[in-house]
Amino acid sequence: MSAQDKDKLLAEAVRLRVDGRPEQARERLLALTSAFPEAADVAYQTAWVHDVLGLETEAVPYYERGLQLPGLTREERRGALLGLGSTYRVLGRYGQAVETLRRGVSEFPEDGALRSFLAMALYNVNEHQEAMEILLRLVATTSTDPYVARYRPAIEHYAADLDESM
Structure with a gap:
């Protein structure tokens, strides 16, 4: 799978989340994560969809990975820091x-x-x-x-x- 394919599939998964279909988005993002484990943007979006679904514990490693890897935009980094911090708080950490x-x-x-x-x-x-x-x-x-x-x-x-x- 090429980087172009990744970007297209990632955009589709984000659209699914935004359109209120987070379970479908999660399925696609988990597949993308397997195919692109070093893609910070995929990790971030995977974390976000887990948060949307109330799966905070599962979201944490994706947020952490997204923040450790290079490649997040400024807005994605801001969102990942907020998402991870908020998720830690919800989990009592x-x-x-x-x-x-x-x-x-x-x-x-x-x-x-x-x-x-x-x-x-x-x-x-x-x-x-x-x-x-x-x-x-x-x-x-x-x-x-x-x-x-x-x-x-x-x-x-x-x-x-x-x-x-x-």
Whole structure:
């Protein structure tokens, strides 16, 4: 099977997932994974479809492989870091979730979803102060709510230390 065939079959499998037919997508992706075990994009899409199906434990090795291999696009890498970190969290592997999501935030600091999932993982490891700081800064900087905008300086101030009084 050629690289062109791989790309065509991968696109078809992604379409199946997007169109709400994840079981069919999974079958195709597992076949592609066997044929192209060193293809990071195939590993990533295989992980994603397992997550969609609620098969988080099965998704982990595909995410890990996709991130270890060269070849993911910037968007795929962002998605793989978020997917793996979130999946670790769902599985109760909180330390690995924090580590993975911190790496994601470090690589993609503008990504509010990565920061949100990091805050959730930090909550799970009882790092409540840092979790709240991340979320408050995210709300302050991204909200279109006019009342949040009005109080943005105060929200940002307290994000650094919720125990401080003004």
